[in-house]
Amino acid sequence: MTDAALGRKVQVSLPNRDRNSARCQSVTPGSNPHGSRVLGKCAGIPWAETRSSVARGVQGALVMSARRSAAAVCLTLLTCTLVHIPLQAQSRVLELNDAGWKALDKGDADRAARLFAEALSVQPNDPVLLFGAGVSLQGQGRPRDAMARLKRSLELDPKLKSASVFLGRIAYHEGEVDLAIKTYEKALTLAPGDRELMSALTEWRREAEVHRTFEERRYDRFRVQFEGRAEESLASQATTVLNSAFWRIGQKLGAYPSDTIVTILYTEKQFRDITRAPEWSGGYYDGRIRLPVAGANRDPNLFTEVLTHELTHAMVSNLAPRGVPAWLHEGMAQYFDGSDVEAARRRIRALGGFVPLQHLEGSFSRLTAAQAHLAYDEALVASAVIFDRPDFGWTRLLTTLADGQPFYRAIESFGFTYADLEAPFKR
Numbered sequence: 101m102t103d104a105a106l107g108r109k110v111q112v113s114l115p116n117r118d119r120n121s122a123r124c125q126s127v128t129p130g131s132n133p134h135g136s137r138v139l140g141k142c143a144g145i146p147w148a149e150t151r152s153s154v155a156r157g158v159q160g161a162l163v164m165s166a167r168r169s170a171a172a173v174c175l176t177l178l179t180c181t182l183v184h185i186p187l188q189a190q191s192r193v194l195e196l197n198d199a200g201w202k203a204l205d206k207g208d209a210d211r212a213a214r215l216f217a218e219a220l221s222v223q224p225n226d227p228v229l230l231f232g233a234g235v236s237l238q239g240q241g242r243p244r245d246a247m248a249r250l251k252r253s254l255e256l257d258p259k260l261k262s263a264s265v266f267l268g269r270i271a272y273h274e275g276e277v278d279l280a281i282k283t284y285e286k287a288l289t290l291a292p293g294d295r296e297l298m299s300a301l302t303e304w305r306r307e308a309e310v311h312r313t314f315e316e317r318r319y320d321r322f323r324v325q326f327e328g329r330a331e332e333s334l335a336s337q338a339t340t341v342l343n344s345a346f347w348r349i350g351q352k353l354g355a356y357p358s359d360t361i362v363t364i365l366y367t368e369k370q371f372r373d374i375t376r377a378p379e380w381s382g383g384y385y386d387g388r389i390r391l392p393v394a395g396a397n398r399d400p401n402l403f404t405e406v407l408t409h410e411l412t413h414a415m416v417s418n419l420a421p422r423g424v425p426a427w428l429h430e431g432m433a434q435y436f437d438g439s440d441v442e443a444a445r446r447r448i449r450a451l452g453g454f455v456p457l458q459h460l461e462g463s464f465s466r467l468t469a470a471q472a473h474l475a476y477d478e479a480l481v482a483s484a485v486i487f488d489r490p491d492f493g494w495t496r497l498l499t500t501l502a503d504g505q506p507f508y509r510a511i512e513s514f515g516f517t518y519a520d521l522e523a524p525f526k527r
């Protein structure tokens with residue numbers, strides 16, 4: 101399994117996701133205490149994006165890898181566990197298992213989940229079927245359910261390394277770093293020297309060590325983690341900003357996700373060490389909001405904008421764990437962080453061309469820096485078209501996307517086409 105499957109490396113491999121690259125270049129050296137840190141810049145792909153816009157590629161890589169690994173053990177395990185059930189049922193389970201992995205290969209997690217669920221109704225204690233069910237549930241944006249199946253799978257067969265890898269990654273992204281570490285430690289005893297396991301383990305232990313001395317401030321649904329007294333007032337400020345932005349964003353979207361939102365305040369060095377985010381980044385979201393806060397007291401507006409940007413990713417991810425195009429995620433985050441729509445539109449017009457939004461549904465990673473500037477501007481301008489529609493049904497759109505409907509079709513039911521969203525690029 102590659103890191104592209106679930107890990108942070110996916111996220112940091114996308115420096116071109118710099119929505120403010122244009123602004124970044126305009127920062128006068130020395131004028132910003134944080135070097136290249138610029139308003140609202142977001143280095144992280146929302147974890148939701150790894151479930152959604154990036155999901156097809158990422159999930160595909162993961163599933164392919166999971167499938168390959170499972171294939172080797174599949175027949176043996178299934179055959180072992182199947183001996184206790186009638187022949188006809190055995191062959192049905194094998195068919196369902198095969199069809200389930202094929203569905204995952206095609207990116208159809210919903211169908212795969214149904215197939216594995218049916219197989220498990222006949223053979224509930226099969227580790228491979230449980231593994232397949234876990235992969236499918238993750239593909240459906242249900243990490244907690246996925247983790248439960250994977251844990252059960254590993255109870256039944258601790259040697260199923262792919263299940264360990266998968267569980268560790270999901271656990272990490274769900275903030276359960278201890279579980280992630282324990283899972284990989286166990287897997288390493290069965291696969292000593294495995295580089296992928298060792299590399300992730302080293303990073304997670306380093307992160308756990310940094311967080312060991314952190315304190316936590318809880319307010320309503322927010323948990324803000326910080327280190328030392330110096331940052332206590334900043335943590336307090338963060339909860340105020342988060343709370344106020346939460347209600348403002350929720351009101352616009354017509355929904356207030358109930359999930360706990362974790363924000364971690366780092367020193368610049370801790371932030372770079374843990375996220376490996378590029379220099380220009382000012383924030384990161386990977387299931388938790390991570391911010392470097394050195395100097396934030398001197399620039400409270402920047403702090404507010406970055407927090408609001410990342411909070412939007414968190415709320416959208418909670419409302420739609422998958423299916424939201426990358427451009428829409430970034431467009432919404434920029435809209436709420438107060439980015440200037442008109443300035444973005446002028447920049448697009450000045451270039452005299454644009455990238456079709458449909459090409460920006462997935463990762464921006466293949467774009468050059470110049471294309472990425474444009475992509476972020478397009479994301480903002482196109483999202484603003486939707487925001488301009490009074491009483492737009494954001495909740496319905498996000499639910500429809502999370503249910504697996506492609507964006508172009510989902511937006512049609514609101515009377516929009518992609519051409520409508522791209523129209524401001526031309527005028």
Ligand SMILES: [Zn+2]
Pocket residue numbers: 141142143144409413429430433
């Ligand atoms: Zn962002």
